[in-house]
Amino acid sequence: MTILDQLAEIERDITASVSAAPAEADLEAIRIAELGKKGRISLLMRELGTMPPEERLRAGPVLNGLKDRVATAISARRQALEVETMNRRLENEREDLTLAHRQEFQGALHPVMQVFEEIAAIFADMGFSVAEGPDIEDDFHNFTALNFPVGHPAREMHDTFFLRPAADGSRKVLRTHTSPVQIRTMMSAPPPIRIIAPGRVYRKDWDATHTPMFHQVEGLVIDKTAHMGHLKQCLTDFCARFFEVERAETRLRPHFFPFTEPSAEMDVRCDRSGGEIRVGVGSDWLEILGCGMVHPNVLRQCGLDPEEVQGFAFGMGVDRLAMLKYGMPDLRPYFEADVDWIRHYGFRPWLIPTVTGGLS
Numbered sequence: 001m002t003i004l005d006q007l008a009e010i011e012r013d014i015t016a017s018v019s020a021a022p023a024e025a026d027l028e029a030i031r032i033a034e035l036g037k038k039g040r041i042s043l044l045m046r047e048l049g050t051m052p053p054e055e056r057l058r059a060g061p062v063l064n065g066l067k068d069r070v071a072t073a074i075s076a077r078r079q080a081l082e083v084e085t086m087n088r089r090l091e092n093e094r095e096d097l098t099l100a101h102r103q104e105f106q107g108a109l110h111p112v113m114q115v116f117e118e119i120a121a122i123f124a125d126m127g128f129s130v131a132e133g134p135d136i137e138d139d140f141h142n143f144t145a146l147n148f149p150v151g152h153p154a155r156e157m158h159d160t161f162f163l164r165p166a167a168d169g170s171r172k173v174l175r176t177h178t179s180p181v182q183i184r185t186m187m188s189a190p191p192p193i194r195i196i197a198p199g200r201v202y203r204k205d206w207d208a209t210h211t212p213m214f215h216q217v218e219g220l221v222i223d224k225t226a227h228m229g230h231l232k233q234c235l236t237d238f239c240a241r242f243f244e245v246e247r248a249e250t251r252l253r254p255h256f257f258p259f260t261e262p263s264a265e266m267d268v269r270c271d272r273s274g275g276e277i278r279v280g281v282g283s284d285w286l287e288i289l290g291c292g293m294v295h296p297n298v299l300r301q302c303g304l305d306p307e308e309v310q311g312f313a314f315g316m317g318v319d320r321l322a323m324l325k326y327g328m329p330d331l332r333p334y335f336e337a338d339v340d341w342i343r344h345y346g347f348r349p350w351l352i353p354t355v356t357g358g359l360s
């Protein structure tokens, strides 16, 4: 066999193993075995020197060509393997982030959370921001600063859950309303103030329309001129938007809260004759929230001067609003974690309510 035949056979041999190399590591092994310092081709190159001149003249260029072609074949195969590896990763490491297409996905947004979002969207559009406070409150924020005198029966009216007394005899409470967030807000930043405060509240109650934990949204507006007219229009607009009707009609009924003066409950006109409630028409009235002008004593407790600033506050029961809007007759299933119930009444969680894009 001539040297040329030998080289041709070597080339066939290498080309076959390069194109069959299953992984980059195998390819690297071939490269070292052929082109490495002690590789087969390198050794042949070195042998050129020992060949008779005539043979060297023929074999030299062939050997150089072989060396180049092998190097090119290896790098071509390396690139092909990289592409294969990437394609395999793209196939196997695929993650469906849309969830909508995942059959096993069954989560739904609880109606209370949906209504929280809707209320926040409406008030955000009116320029309110969201404030928060703790569920475990002290007596000062939940009662005293809100003008509940110590020992006053108004404290009993909330059927409070008290925590065990601390060493000094003071007892924290599970907040009975979101109104303590009014206090925290007024004590932390100067007016003008325009906030809503969504949250959980707690009272000793348990029947079809009362649960020991429920949800409220508080509202507070403090500036130099805010008055009952602003309060009424702001909340009337809210009702129309919340119940998704062209216009709503409301009335204020005198009421009592220690922390507002005057105080009122707001009713919205509705029609209940057809089994379901229609807002904006009819001859019935539906009570939907408590409200009033912030009491001067409350402003003083927060270090504000009632001669300088004034404002209004309101508080609404979110669970009740959800019942009214979405026709749920009983409050208790809200907190029973019943999969069938949530499937029936739940909302698709990726549809965020907006005033312009639609609430529900």
Ligand code: PHE
Binding pocket: 176, 177, 178, 179, 218, 219, 257, 260, 290, 291, 292, 313, 314, 315, 316
């Ligand atoms: N905190 C009152 C309640 O829970 C509601 C309310 C809030 C009334 C703000 C007036 C002003 O019943």
